[in-house]
Amino acid sequence: MAVEIVMPRLTDSMEEGTVVRWLVAPGDRVERGQPIAEIETDKATMTYESDSSGVVLELLAEEGETLPLGAVIARLGDPGEAPVHAAPPQGDGAEATVPEGAAPQASALEATAQRASAPDASASGTTASEAAVSEPAAPEATDAARDDQERSDGRLRASPLARRLARELGIDLATVKGSGPGGRIVRADVEAAAQAAATSTMAEAAAVASGAVTGADESAAPTPEDAAVAAGTEVADRAGAANEAAAVATSPPLRPAADIEPTATPPRPEGARGASTFEELDRTQQTIARRMAESKATVPDFALERTVDMEACRELRERLRGRIDPLPTFNDLVVKACALALRDHPRVNGSYRDGRFELHERINVGIAVARPNALLVPTVFDADRKPLVAIARETRRLVERVRRGEITPPELAGGTFTVSNLGMFGVDRFTAIVNPPQAAILTVGAVAPRPAVAADGSLCVRHSVVLTLVLDHRIVYGADGAQFLARVAELLEEPLAMLAAG
Amino acid sequence: MSSETSATTPHRPPADEQATRAPAATRTITYREALREALREEMLADERVFLMGEDIGVFGGAFKVTDGLLAEFGEERVRDTPISENTIVGMGVGAAMAGMRPVVEIMQLSFALLALDQIFNSAAHVRYMFGGQPTVPMVIRMPQGAGHQLGPTHSHCLESFFLHVPGLLVAVPATPADAKGLLKSAIRDENPVVFIEHKSLYGMRGEVPADLGPLRFGEAAVRRRGSDVTIVGVSRMAVVAERAAERLARDHGVSAEVIDPRTLRPLDLDTILESVRRTNRLVIVEEGWPHGGVGANLAALVQEQAFDWLDAPIERIARADVPMPYSRPLEQAALPHEENVVAAVLATLGRGAG
Numbered sequence: 064m065a066v067e068i069v070m071p072r073l074t075d076s077m078e079e080g081t082v083v084r085w086l087v088a089p090g091d092r093v094e095r096g097q098p099i100a101e102i103e104t105d106k107a108t109m110t111y112e113s114d115s116s117g118v119v120l121e122l123l124a125e126e127g128e129t130l131p132l133g134a135v136i137a138r139l140g141d142p143g144e145a146p147v148h149a150a151p152p153q154g155d156g157a158e159a160t161v162p163e164g165a166a167p168q169a170s171a172l173e174a175t176a177q178r179a180s181a182p183d184a185s186a187s188g189t190t191a192s193e194a195a196v197s198e199p200a201a202p203e204a205t206d207a208a209r210d211d212q213e214r215s216d217g218r219l220r221a222s223p224l225a226r227r228l229a230r231e232l233g234i235d236l237a238t239v240k241g242s243g244p245g246g247r248i249v250r251a252d253v254e255a256a257a258q259a260a261a262t263s264t265m266a267e268a269a270a271v272a273s274g275a276v277t278g279a280d281e282s283a284a285p286t287p288e289d290a291a292v293a294a295g296t297e298v299a300d301r302a303g304a305a306n307e308a309a310a311v312a313t314s315p316p317l318r319p320a321a322d323i324e325p326t327a328t329p330p331r332p333e334g335a336r337g338a339s340t341f342e343e344l345d346r347t348q349q350t351i352a353r354r355m356a357e358s359k360a361t362v363p364d365f366a367l368e369r370t371v372d373m374e375a376c377r378e379l380r381e382r383l384r385g386r387i388d389p390l391p392t393f394n395d396l397v398v399k400a401c402a403l404a405l406r407d408h409p410r411v412n413g414s415y416r417d418g419r420f421e422l423h424e425r426i427n428v429g430i431a432v433a434r435p436n437a438l439l440v441p442t443v444f445d446a447d448r449k450p451l452v453a454i455a456r457e458t459r460r461l462v463e464r465v466r467r468g469e470i471t472p473p474e475l476a477g478g479t480f481t482v483s484n485l486g487m488f489g490v491d492r493f494t495a496i497v498n499p500p501q502a503a504i505l506t507v508g509a510v511a512p513r514p515a516v517a518a519d520g521s522l523c524v525r526h527s528v529v530l531t532l533v534l535d536h537r538i539v540y541g542a543d544g545a546q547f548l549a550r551v552a553e554l555l556e557e558p559l560a561m562l563a564a565g
Numbered sequence: 566m567s568s569e570t571s572a573t574t575p576h577r578p579p580a581d582e583q584a585t586r587a588p589a590a591t592r593t594i595t596y597r598e599a600l601r602e603a604l605r606e607e608m609l610a611d612e613r614v615f616l617m618g619e620d621i622g623v624f625g626g627a628f629k630v631t632d633g634l635l636a637e638f639g640e641e642r643v644r645d646t647p648i649s650e651n652t653i654v655g656m657g658v659g660a661a662m663a664g665m666r667p668v669v670e671i672m673q674l675s676f677a678l679l680a681l682d683q684i685f686n687s688a689a690h691v692r693y694m695f696g697g698q699p700t701v702p703m704v705i706r707m708p709q710g711a712g713h714q715l716g717p718t719h720s721h722c723l724e725s726f727f728l729h730v731p732g733l734l735v736a737v738p739a740t741p742a743d744a745k746g747l748l749k750s751a752i753r754d755e756n757p758v759v760f761i762e763h764k765s766l767y768g769m770r771g772e773v774p775a776d777l778g779p780l781r782f783g784e785a786a787v788r789r790r791g792s793d794v795t796i797v798g799v800s801r802m803a804v805v806a807e808r809a810a811e812r813l814a815r816d817h818g819v820s821a822e823v824i825d826p827r828t829l830r831p832l833d834l835d836t837i838l839e840s841v842r843r844t845n846r847l848v849i850v851e852e853g854w855p856h857g858g859v860g861a862n863l864a865a866l867v868q869e870q871a872f873d874w875l876d877a878p879i880e881r882i883a884r885a886d887v888p889m890p891y892s893r894p895l896e897q898a899a900l901p902h903e904e905n906v907v908a909a910v911l912a913t914l915g916r917g918a919g
Contacts, residue, residue: 224845224876243877243915250845250876 065140066115068099070130073111074472077104081129081346082136086110091119093139100136105350106439106472115139128230221248228253233343234260261341347437358496363536366494367544371552373510373526379558391455393510393528394430394484399454399561400554401505402426402446405480408547412479414500415538421500429478429498430458432465439465440498442478451562486510492529502538505551506531528555591774597767599741600630600706603748604668608638611666614752615642617653618670618706627672628708628767650676654683654705658757661703662691666752674709674761675721688757689732700755704748710763710801710852711900717888720896722853724799727759728829728862734758734782735829739803741771743827746780753779763801763852783831787840791822794846794910797837798825799859802850802882802901809850809906821910829859837863838871845876846913850906855883880909 070080081103087093098110099119117139124136221229221236225248229236232253239256241248344352358364376396384390391399405412405426414421426447429440441461443454464470480502483495486509495504508529515525530551534544554561594602608614616631616638622645625632635643646653650671657667671677677684688701711720727735734756738744744762751758788798788807791814798806803825810821822840826832841847847867849860860881867879885899 222845222876223872224874227873244912247877247915249915 065120065138066117067135068113068115068137068139070124070132070134070136071102071111072132073102073104073109074106075476076350077106077132077472079129079131080104082124082126083108084126085122087119087122089119089121093117093119103346104472105346106475107347107470108468109471113139117141219248220246222250224250225253232257345436347439351438354499355496358499362497362499364497364533365536365541365544367532367534367541367548368492368529369532369548369552370513370527370529371555372515373528373555375556376558377510377526387452387455389452389455389459391451392458393486394482394507395451395455395458396555396558396561397484397505397507397530397551398428398430398443398446398458398482399449399451400551400558401480401482402428402443402449403554403561404547404550406447407550408543410538410543411503411534411547413502413538414479415502415535416500420538423479425477425479427477427479429481429501430461431481431483431495432462434465434468439470439475440478440481441465441470441474442476444477481505482507486528492531494531494533497533497535499535502535503544503547504533506533590776591772593770594741594773595767596738596741596744596762596769596771597628597630599745599771599773600748600762601632601634602773603745603752604631604634605637607666607749607752608634608642611752613664613666614668615644615660615665616668616670617644617646617657619646619648619653619672621645621670626670628762628764630706630762630767631670650679651683654680655687657703657705658683658687658691658701661688661701661757662699666702668704668706668752671705671707673719673721674707674723675718677705677707677723680705681726684727684733684757684759685730689730692756693732701757702753702755704751704758704760706748706760706762708762708764708767710765711884711889711896712765714891714893714896715889716891720889722800722851722884724761724829724851725853725858725862727761728859732757733830735761736782736827737761737763737800737829738827739763739766739798739800739825741769742773742777743780743786743825745773746777747782747827749777750779750782754782761800766801766804769804780827782828783833784827785833785836786825786827787822787836788825789821789823791820791844793820793844794848794913795822795824795837795840795844796848796850796906796910797863798823799829799849799851799853802852805901805903806848806850806906809903809910812903812907813910817907817911817916819910819914832863832866834866834870838867841867841871842874845874846910847875848880848882848906848909848913850882850901850909852884852901855881855886858883877913877915880913882906882909 073080083101083103085100087097087099093099093113093116095114095116096112099113100111101108102111103109118141120138120140122137124130124134130136219236220241220243221239222243225239226236228234228250229239229248234253234256236248236253239248239252240246242252243249373393376393379396380390380393405428409422410420412423412426414423425445427442427444428446429442431438431440441464443449443457443461446454449457461470461474464474478498478501481495481498481504483504484507485493486507489509491511492508493506495506497504508531510526510528512524513527515523515527517523530548532544532548539547604614604616608616616634618626618631620627621631622635622640622643624645625635631643646656653669653671657669660667671680684705688703688705691699691701709722709724711722713720724735724737727733734751734754736747736751736758738747738760744766748760751760786803788803789810791810796806796810798804803823806823806825810823813819813821822844824837824840826837837847847864849863851858851860853859855861858881860883864879864881868875882901882905884901887899890896890899
C-alpha cells in the first residue's frame with residue numbers, strides 16, 4: 064500500500080513550506096527516520112525525516128515548489144506499485160451542484176423535450192443538470208452557479224497558466240486579486256501584479272531615499288531589499304512607519320520584470336539612481352516583513368528609557384574573567400536581570416490576546432541575533448532559573464547555530480520576552496518593534512564611559528548603558544513598565560544578587 | 566431535401582478534362598458536387614473503385630451525391646443494394662480484402678448502428694487480426710446531423726463512436742474543397758475510412774480548385790487566425806465556429822482562432838496545441854452529445870499536454886443531452902448555434918455575454 068508523504072508542519076506558525084531539495088529520488092529505498100527532503104519553513108530550512116519506510120514511487124513536489132501543509136509531496140510504497148500521476152479531479156462538483164434552476168436559456172424547451180422523450184423520470188434530473196454544464200445554450204447560467212460555489216470555499220482560484228507565470232515571475236498568488244469568473248486569477252492579473260510590484264518597489268525606494276532614514280544623500284539610498292531587511296531589524300525602527308510600509312510592500316518576492324513577456328516589460332527603473340536590481344525575499348525575510356508590519360499596525364506601543372550604571376557589572380566580569388567559562392557578556396547579564404525581574408512582573412512576560420491577558424508560566428527570553436539578510440530570535444528557555452554561566456553558555460550556542468544556519472524552529476519558538484542589543488555596533492540607544500504576541504522588548508545600547516553624577520553631587524565618568532523598554536500598552540502600562548525597568552536596573556547595578564538567585 | 570439542381574458534369578474523356586483544367590483554376594461548387602467529383606475522378610483513375618449502397622444508383626443517392634454516376638459507370642460499379650446495412654459494409658470489407666476499393670454509402674449515419682459489427686469487428690480489425698496480410702481499403706460514407714426535423718433516429722452525430730475504434734480513420738470535412746480532397750485520399754488509403762458528411766452541408770458552396778488532389782489526413786485547417794481564444798469546430802460546427810468568430814471580432818473585439826481538424830483520426834493535435842499555447846483558451850464545438858464525445862476527448866488531450874498554458878477551463882459546446890426532438894423549435898433549441906459559441910467564448914474570457 065502506498066503511503067503519501069505530505070508537507071509536514073515543522074513549526075507552529077507555518078502554513079506552507081517550500082521543498083528546497085530532495086535528498087532521495089524515485090526508486091530509492093527509504094527507511095523510517097531517514098532524511099528525505101530539505102524543507103524551508105517560514106523560519107528556517109529543515110531536514111525532513113521520513114515517518115515511514117518504503118520505496119519512493121514518485122516525487123510530486125518539485126524543488127522550489129511551495130505547498131500548503133498537508134499537500135502530498137511524495138509517495139512511498141512497494142516497488143511494484145505504479146505511480147498515480149493523475150490526481151482525482153477535485154473541487155469540480157459543479158455538475159452535481161448546478162441547481163436545476165440554473166437551466167440553459169432553452170431550458171423550457173429542453174425540459175419539455177426531455178420529458179417527452181425520456182420516460183425515465185429519475186434520469187431526467189441528472190440529465191438536466193449535466194446538460195446545464197455542457198449545454199451550449201447556457202454558459203452564463205452555468206458560470207453563475209460555478210462562481211457562487213467557488214466563492215464559498217475560500218480556495219485560491221488561479222488558472223494553470225497564471226500559476227505557472229506566477230512561479231516564473233516570483234509572484235505570490237495570494238497577493239494577487241483575480242479578475243476571472245469566481246475571482247479566478249488569470250494571466251492578466253499576474254502580469255499586472257508583476258508590473259505593479261516593480262513599480263511600487265521603485266516608489267518605495269524613492270520614499271526611503273528621500274526620507275530622513277539614513278541622512279544619506281540620494282546616491283547612497285538604500286536599495287529596496289536593504290529597506291526590507293532593515294525593516295526587520297531594530298536598526299530600521301527609527302525609520303518609522305514609512306520604512307515598515309516599504310517592507311510590507313516589497314514582501315512579495317520580486318524578480319526582474321524582464322522575465323515577463325517582452326510586451327509586458329515595465330520600464331526599467333533607471334534615472335537619477337541609475338539602474339536598480341531586485342532581490343527576492345526569502346521566506347524568513349517575508350515573515351519578518353509581515354510580522355513587523357503587523358506589530359506596528361496592531362500593537363499600541365510606547366517606550367521607556369533608563370540609563371543604568373554598569374560599573375558593578377564591569378567589575379563582576381573582571382573578577383570572573385578566567386574563573387568561569389564562558390565569561391558572561393553584558394548581554395547575558397541583561398538577559399538574566401530581565402528574567403528575574405519578569406518573575407515579579409508577570410504581565411511584562413505575558414501576551415495581550417483576544418481581549419485577555421495571557422500570563423505565561425515559564426520565562427523564556429529571546430535574544431535578537433543578526434544573520435546576513437535576516438534577524439532571528441532564538442530563545443533561552445527558563446532564563447530565570449538558569450545560572451548566569453548556563454545562560455552564557457546557552458546564548459553562545461544559540462548565536463553560533465543562528466550564524467551557521469543550523470537553528471531549528473523549536474529553538475526559535477516559545478519566547479515570552481525579547482532582548483535586543485546593538486551596543487556592539489556603538490549604538491547608544493534605540494527602540495525596537497514588539498515581537499507579537501510578546502508584551503515587551505528591551506533594547507540594549509553600548510556600555511560606555513559616560514559623564515555621571517556621583518553620590519556627592521560631583522561629576523565623574525562611569526560606564527553606563529541605556530536600556531529602552533518598548534511595551535504593548537494593552538497589557539503593560541507606564542508605571543508597570545517603569546517598575547519592571549527599575550528592577551532590571553537594580554539587578555544590573557547590584558549583580559551579585561543575580562548570582563545568588565535562581 | 567431540395568433536389569439537386571446543378572448539372573452533373575458531363576462525362577468527358579480524361580484527356581479532355583485535363584485540357585480544361587489549366588485555365589479554370591478555381592470554381593465555386595457545392596459540397597455535394599465536390600463529393601461527386603471526387604468519386605468520379607477516383608473511379609476514372611482506378612477501376613477497382615466501385616460504389617455500393619441503398620438508392621445510390623437509379624435514384625442518385627438520398628442526397629444526390631451519386632447522381633449520374635450510374636449512367637456514367639454502369640451497374641457493375643454503381644450498385645444499388647437492398648436495405649441491409651450490416652451486409653453492405655460486410656460485402657465492402659470482403660471486396661476490399663479481395664483487392665477492390667469499395668466506397669459504400671450508408672443512407673444515414675444513424676443507420677450505421679445496424680452495421681457496427683462489420684465496421685468495428687471486421688473493417689477496423691481484420692488487418693490487425695491477420696497480421697497485416699489483408700488490408701481493408703474501403704470508404705464508408707455516411708451523412709449525419711440534425712436540423713431537418715427527422716426526429717431522434719435520423720439526426721445522430723456519432724463521430725465519437727468511430728473515433729473510439731482503433732483501426733478506423735475518421736474524416737469530417739466541413740467545406741466542399743475538404744470534402745473532395747479528403748474523399749480522394751480516403752479512397753486511396755489502405756485503411757478503412759469512415760467518411761462523415763453533414764446533411765446540412767450538401768448544398769453549401771465553396772471554392773474548389775479544379776485540379777484539387779488528395780488532401781492529407783491529420784492536417785487541421787486554420788480557418789481564421791486569432792489571438793484571444795482558440796475555437797475548434799468539428800464537422801459542420803467548423804462553419805458555425807467561423808461565423809461566431811466573425812461576430813466576436815465585429816461585436817466584441819475578440820480575436821478568435823478557428824481550427825477545423827478535418828480528420829479526427831489521425832488528429833492534428835499539434836496545430837491545436839500550438840494555438841492553445843498562444844491563446845491560452847479553448848472552446849470546442851461539436852454537434853454530437855456532450856458525454857464521451859469528440860470534445861470531451863479533445864479537452865482531455867489538451868489539458869494533458871497544455872495544462873500550464875490554460876488561462877481558463879476548456880469550454881465545450883455540444884447538442885443538448887437529449888434525443889433529438891422532432892419539433893422544429895425544440896430541435897433548434899437542442900442544437901449548438903453561433904450565439905452559443907459567442908457566449909462560451911465570452912465566458913472563457915471572463916466577460917459577460919453583453
